[in-house]
C-alpha cells in the first residue's frame with residue numbers, strides 16, 4: 491500500500507498518475523491526516539508552501555515510518571516552461587519534486603519524467619509556437635519535465651515532422667471521423683464500444699441509415715468550412731457487408747465532394763474481414779489507405795487474444811491488398827501481449843519486414859477497464875518493465891532499419907511501464923488524420939457510436955469535446971440528439 495499525504499494543494503489526480511508509473515498495480519491511498527498512515531509501507535508526503543516569497547514544493551518519502559528521502563523544488567513560479575500559466579507551473583513543480591524523490595528510492599525508471607498526459611508532443615508545439623530554439627526545448631523537456639534525452643529528442647523530431655501538416659492553423663478546416671462499431675469477435679484487451687457482427691447483423695442497415703443521416707447533417711453544419719481528411723474506423727469497418735460500407739463511403743463523397751478530400755483512410759483492421767470483393771470495392775472507390783492489423787505475427791498469441799485468424803491470413807490479406815494496388819497500408823502491433831517475450835516480438839518484426847508496410851503503429855499493451863483482460867489479469871503472464879523496454883527498443887531499431895520514421899506519438903492510461911504508442915511512416919506517407927487528431931489543432935467532426943467530435947478554438951488553443959453515446963441502441967434512438975449536441979457547440983463557437 492502506498493499512502494499519499496498532500497499539504498497545501500489537492501492535485502490528487504496528477505499526483506496519482508505519476509505515482510502509478512513507479513508503483514504499477516499497487517494500491518495508492520490519499521490520506522487527509524498523517525495519523526492515518528499506520529507506519530507500514532510507504533508514505534509520500536508532498537507540501538506546497540510559500541517561503542520568503544517563493545513557492546516551493548517538498549516531497550518526503552517514509553518507509554516504515556522512517557524518512558528515507560527528501561527533495562524540494564524551489565521558486566516554482568520562476569520555472570521556464572511553455573506559457574506563463576501559474577497553475578500549470580505549480581502542477582509541474584509538485585510532480586517534479588515527487589518524481590525526483592521516487593527515482594531515488596525506486597529501481598523503476600520513468601523515461602517520460604513528470605509527464606502523465608496523453609499528448610506530450612503538444613507541449614513541444616507550444617514551445618515551437620513561442621519561437622523557443624531547439625536546444626532550449628530539449629533543455630526544458632529534460633530539466634523541467636525530467637524526460638530522458640531520447641524521449642525529448644523523439645518528441646521534438648515528431649513535432650517538427652508534423653508542423654507542415656498542421657500549420658498555418660485554420661479554424662475553417664476540419665476532418666471527418668466515421669465509426670463502424672462492429673467486429674468479428676472481441677479481442678481480449680479491447681475496451682472499445684463495438685458489437686459482434688454475427689449477433690448484431692440485423693442492426694447494420696439501420697445503423698448505416700442513421701450514420702448516413704448524421705454525416706449528411708454534419709455536411710450541412712460544415713458547409714462553409716473546408717474538409718481536410720476522412721477516417722473510417724471503429725470497430726472494424728470491413729466487418730459489415732460490402733454494400734453497406736460502399737453506401738457510407740459514397741454518402742461521404744456526395745456530401746463533401748470527393749475531390750475536396752485530401753486523404754481518406756479505412757481501417758480494414760481484422761484480416762478475417764478482408765476478401766477480394768471488399769478490397770476491390772474500396773479500391774474502386776479510391777480509398778488508397780487502409781490498415782491491416784496483425785497486433786502480433788505469432789499464432790499462439792493471436793489465439794490467446796481472441797483474434798480468430800492466423801498470421802498467414804494477415805500475410806495473405808496484405809499481399810492481396812498490394813496486388814489490388816493500395817498505396818499505403820498501415821499495420822498495428824501491440825507490445826507486451828500476454829505470453830510474448832523478446833523472441834516472439836523478434837518473430838513478428840521479421841514477418842513484418844517481409845511485408846514491408848508503409849506505416850507501422852506500435853502500441854504498448856494498456857490494461858483497460860471494460861476489457862476481458864482486466865477481469866482475468868491474474869491468469870496471464872506479463873513481462874517486466876525492463877523486458878517491455880527492450881522489446882520497444884527493438885521495434886524502434888527495426889522501424890529505423892525499414893526506413894520508417896516516427897510521425898505521431900501518444901500515451902494511454904494504464905499502459906504497462908508507462909510507455910508510449912508510436913506511429914511510424916515511410917517518408918511522405920504519413921497519415922494526416924492521425925496527426926490532426928492527436929495534436930488537437932483542427933476541428934474533427936465525428937459520426938457514429940462512441941465517436942467524439944472535437945471543436946478547435948485556435949485563439950484559445952483549446953478543444954471542446956462533443957461525444958456521441960457509446961451504445962448502439964442508444965445511438966439508434968438518439969441520432970438527432972447527437973447532431974443537436976454538435977450544433978450547440980458550433981453555435982457557441
Ligand SMILES: C[S@@+](CC[C@H](N)C(=O)[O-])C[C@H]1O[C@@H](n2cnc3c(N)ncnc32)[C@H](O)[C@@H]1O
Pocket residue numbers: 679680681682724725726757759760783785822823824853854855856857858
Ligand atoms: C481503435 S483500435 C481498432 C483497430 C482494429 N479494430 C483492430 O483491432 O485491428 C486501434 C488499435 O489500437 C490498439 N489497441 C487496442 N486496444 C489496445 C490495448 N488495450 N492496448 C494497446 N493497444 C491497443 C490495437 O493495435 C488496435 O489495432
Ligand code: SF4
Pocket residue numbers: 672673674675676677680681682684724725726759760
Ligand atoms: S478488432 Fe479492434 S475494435 Fe474490434 S474488438 Fe478487436 S481491438 Fe477491439
